[in-house]
Amino acid sequence: MSLKENMEALKEELSSEEKFFESAVRTERFVKRYQKPLIAVIAASLLAVGGAIGYQAYTTAKIESSNAAFNVLLSNPKDAAAEQTLKNDNPELYDVWKLSRGIAQNDVTILEGLKNAEAFGVSDIASYEAAAIKGDLQALEQYTKKQGALYKDLALLELAVAAIEKGDVAAAHQKIALIGEDSPLYQVAQALAHYGVK
Incomplete structure (x- = not known):
């Protein structure tokens, strides 16, 4: 270089x-x-x-x-400490547990207490179950008119059966006609219309 x-x-x-x-x-x-x-x-x-x-x-x-409290409540539903823990830590899971207890015990008081629950579907199911347990046809009728009711078709079937028992065939046909073809209960409704309502 x-x-x-x-x-x-x-x-x-x-x-x-x-x-x-x-x-x-x-x-x-x-x-x-x-x-x-x-x-x-x-x-x-x-x-x-x-x-x-x-x-x-x-x-x-x-x-x-909340999961531990829920597991305790599944094995011992009367454990007050676990119930309070679940209620404080996870209110939505608590509402679901109360709903299952209300349905299992056919306890209308518990179910009516859940009509304002915030967990998805709990208030809807509680409304239906309370009306079904009481046999309140008017409440079932109102339930079927509710927007997005989860058990609408089942409520319609119950109303149709009640109408058949009263001898009101026309009302039963009207309720059955409201159940759509896409419903899982459509075949049951058609069978009821064919065999139950003549």
């Missing part, structure tokens, strides 16, 4: 070192200028991550606690 080439290589190396130091100085100035906001952002990020981890741990603990 000639002296000229060595000088060019040295200039290039010095130029790259100069650029590195220049960017280091810029970074240092930026950090000094925005030191407090950067620290605040880092602290906020650490707090957010810590909060998310804490919330996840809290949620997991509640789920485990």
Whole structure:
């Protein structure tokens, strides 16, 4: 290598070192200028991550606690401590458990207490079951007119059977006609119309 080439290589190396130091100085100035906001952002990020981890741990603990209480209630429905734990930790699961207890015991009081439950389907099923257990035809009729009623077709069948028992064949046909072909109870309804209503 000639002296000229060595000088060019040295200039290039010095130029790259100069650029590195220049960017280091810029970074240092930026950090000094925005030191407090950067620290605040880092602290906020650490707090957010810590909060998310804490919330996840809290949620997991509640789920485990409510599952344990639910398992205890399945084996011993009279355990008041487990019932209170389930009610506090997971109100929706508590409503589902109360619904199952009300249906199993044919307890209209429990079922009517669930008519305002927030868990999906609980208030709907409780309304139907309470009316069916009481044999309240008017409540069943109102239930069938409710938008999105889960047991609408079953309630219609019960109303049709009640009409047959009273001898009101026309009313029974009207109720059976309201059950759609896509319903799982359609075949039962057709059999009732054919064999039960003549």
